Amino acid sequence: MLEVNNVCVSFRSERQEKLFGTTRDQVLFDVSLKVPKGTCLGILGESGSGKSTLGRVICGLLKPDSGELKIHGTSVYASRSGRKNLQKRLGVVFQDYTTSANPRFRVKEIIAEGLSARERNQKVRLNRIEETNHLLELVGLNASYADRYPHELSGGQLQRVCIARAVACQPEIILFDEAISSLDAHTQVQIMDLLRELKEKLGLTYIFITHDLTSVTYLCDDVLFLYHGRITEHIPVSHIAETKDEYAKKLLASMIEFD
Ligand SMILES: Nc1ncnc2c1ncn2[C@@H]1O[C@H](COP(=O)(O)OP(=O)(O)OP(=O)(O)O)[C@@H](O)[C@H]1O
Numbered sequence: 245m246l247e248v249n250n251v252c253v254s255f256r257s258e259r260q261e262k263l264f265g266t267t268r269d270q271v272l273f274d275v276s277l278k279v280p281k282g283t284c285l286g287i288l289g290e291s292g293s294g295k296s297t298l299g300r301v302i303c304g305l306l307k308p309d310s311g312e313l314k315i316h317g318t319s320v321y322a323s324r325s326g327r328k329n330l331q332k333r334l335g336v337v338f339q340d341y342t343t344s345a346n347p348r349f350r351v352k353e354i355i356a357e358g359l360s361a362r363e364r365n366q367k368v369r370l371n372r373i374e375e376t377n378h379l380l381e382l383v384g385l386n387a388s389y390a391d392r393y394p395h396e397l398s399g400g401q402l403q404r405v406c407i408a409r410a411v412a413c414q415p416e417i418i419l420f421d422e423a424i425s426s427l428d429a430h431t432q433v434q435i436m437d438l439l440r441e442l443k444e445k446l447g448l449t450y451i452f453i454t455h456d457l458t459s460v461t462y463l464c465d466d467v468l469f470l471y472h473g474r475i476t477e478h479i480p481v482s483h484i485a486e487t488k489d490e491y492a493k494k495l496l497a498s499m500i501e502f503d
Pocket residue numbers: 255256271289290291292293294295296297298455
């Protein structure tokens with residue numbers, strides 16, 4: 245179980261009245277959520293609502309001003325061991341697969357980043373070739389891709405490699421930050437099918453940050469709406485049509501009209 249309790253985040257404001265002013269802009273206000281094991285939580289909000297900031301708090305990259313992040317009851321930011329505990333259990337897949345994969349690395353070296361993390365965490369020595377081939381198959385590619393460079397892959401294939409790298413460290417939870425947003429609609433569906441399959445096979449828990457309601461309804465169990473840094477609603481996806489939240493209603497209406 246991953247828990248976020250009363251998290252507040254602010255950044256130093258660019259508009260300072262004094263030269264060394266300390267005015268801050270608050271981006272997250274008292275955000276709390278729980279993600280039970282084996283479920284998928286969608287975090288939905290428009291641009292600037294604070295989704296990625298919340299994502300950075302969840303993956304251990306940004307200590308909040310106040311509030312806490314807990315994984316299996318252990319506070320992440322209270323100690324170094326708390327952060328290490330999170331690193332062992334959580335993988336991340338970002339939107340920009342072109343920059344999150346080193347262009348000078350071959351596919352096998354990209355996946356090796358995840359395998360090395362697993363070797364360190366579990367204090368084991370892995371058969372890299374065997375593991376890489378297994379992971380490539382798991383994400384719908386095959387061993388022949390291992391020697392390719394990122395520029396020799398399509399966007400969808402490269403994002404599959406990034407997913408393989410995240411899965412390589414055997415995390416319990418994977419955070420996806422707009423991970424399918426830059427792909428075309430057909431590839432998005434293929435990747436979402438892959439994510440569903442992996443979740444089932446490996447018993448994973450997902451946190452799926454997006455601005456796209458359709459992908460949330462396709463993939464998530466629960467959805468949380470973020471508006472100007474505040475959670476306005478947190479409901480099961482199956483009850484999304486009954487939402488009371490104005491922002492959620494607007495999103496829903498635009499999707500229905502579009503359909
Ligand atoms: N490091 C930072 N320093 C200052 N302000 C920041 C920083 N990171 C984010 N912000 C501000 O916090 C607010 C929320 O940004 P965030 O990236 O979390 O939004 P988002 O919902 O993920 O948007 P998008 O969908 O466009 O990525 C924005 O106003 C942004 O300018």
